[in-house]
Amino acid sequence: MSRPAPAPRIDEAASAAETVRLLEEFGEPAAPALVAALLAHLRLLYDWNRRFALTAIRDPREGLRRHLLEALEALPLVGAATSGRLVDLGSGNGYPALPLLTCRPALDGTLFEARDAKAAFLRAALRESGLAGRVRVERVRIAGPEALPEADVLTMRGFPEPERWIRAALERGAARQVLAWVSAEDAARIAALIPRAAVHPLRHHPTGALLEARA
Numbered sequence: 001m002s003r004p005a006p007a008p009r010i011d012e013a014a015s016a017a018e019t020v021r022l023l024e025e026f027g028e029p030a031a032p033a034l035v036a037a038l039l040a041h042l043r044l045l046y047d048w049n050r051r052f053a054l055t056a057i058r059d060p061r062e063g064l065r066r067h068l069l070e071a072l073e074a075l076p077l078v079g080a081a082t083s084g085r086l087v088d089l090g091s092g093n094g095y096p097a098l099p100l101l102t103c104r105p106a107l108d109g110t111l112f113e114a115r116d117a118k119a120a121f122l123r124a125a126l127r128e129s130g131l132a133g134r135v136r137v138e139r140v141r142i143a144g145p146e147a148l149p150e151a152d153v154l155t156m157r158g159f160p161e162p163e164r165w166i167r168a169a170l171e172r173g174a175a176r177q178v179l180a181w182v183s184a185e186d187a188a189r190i191a192a193l194i195p196r197a198a199v200h201p202l203r204h205h206p207t208g209a210l211l212e213a214r215a
Contacts, residue, residue, distance in 0.1 A: 008046050010060040015039055018064060019072070026075050028103060037102050037129045042068050044121075044128050045093055052117045054093040070204040071096030074155075074179050077200070077212055078104055084152030085110065087175070089142065090159045092118050094125050096181060097155055101135055109135035110149065112142055148174040157181035163190045166213055170194070176215050184209040 016035050023030040045067070046060050057063045074096060083106040088097035091111035101109045109131070113119045119139040126132040142148065145168025154175035156162060162180045169175040182190070184201070187209035191197040197213040 008058065008060045010039070010043055010046060010064075012039065015042070015060075015064050015068075019068065022069055022072055023075075023103075026072075028075055028080075034102065037131075038068060038072075038099055040128045041094060041098050041102075041125050044125055048121050048124070052121065054118065054121060065204040067093070067095040068099055070181070070202055070208075071099040071157075072103070073200070073202055073204065074100060074210060075103055077177075077179060077210075078107075078153060080104070082107060082152065084108070085150070086153040086155060087149055087151035088112065089154070089156040089165065090114075091122055091137070092158070094122055096157055096179075098122075098125060098129060098131065098135075100153075100155070101131055102129055105134075107134075107153065110151075111135065111137045113137060113139060114141035115139075145169060145172070145174075148172070151175045152177065154178045155180070162186065162211075163193070166190065166194060166211075170213060170215050173215060178211075178213045180211040180213075181205075182209060182211055183207060187211040 019035050020030040048054055057066055086107045086109045088111045091097055091113040101107055111122055119137050122137045126135050145165050148169055154169050162182055166178050169178055184207055187199045191199050194213050200210040202208045202210055
């Protein structure tokens with residue numbers, strides 16, 4: 001029986017330096033323990049990716065930018081004093097929710113993921129990152145927007161029909177703030193249709209954007 005190929009090696013020093021630079025640019029704490037927790041998630045992703053399809057990005061250097069740093073670009077939109085619940089739809093490999101929850105200890109989290117392998121990875125990532133006490137994984141497929149739980153922050157990345165879910169969450173009062181990582185084209189289109197929506201370009205994904213909408 002063939003063994004899985006070795007996990008691509010992550011340059012820990014370079015990855016930590018890039019992460020610290022971005023956090024400091026945003027005026028965020030960059031304590032060694034916090035940075036270590038963020039990189040532990042990335043390292044675990046590439047370890048598990050040998051056996052499960054958790055990311056199509058094979059190069060950890062690109063994964064650092066497109067997963068971790070791209071997620072952290074939302075930190076200025078999620079205030080440091082924010083408390084309450086972050087709900088993430090289709091959590092998959094844990095980005096963007098886990099980095100945001102790592103950097104915002106006042107937030108509890110609920111991660112919705114329908115696939116067994118990805119839910120198992122998320123639980124392992126919670127243990128590795130020290131988040132298991134305040135973040136839980138729900139291995140269910142939400143039937144529709146009407147089933148959304150209440151959230152202070154609702155996040156989604158690569159989630160199907162984002163416009164439908166964003167509209168429903170805001171109209172039902174299920175979320176005070178929605179953050180969606182979508183294509184720049186979709187972000188502009190959706191923002192034109194939803195009141196109190198703004199488009200934030202992503203520096204680590206030139207053809208993507210971060211759509212923010214508030215109730």
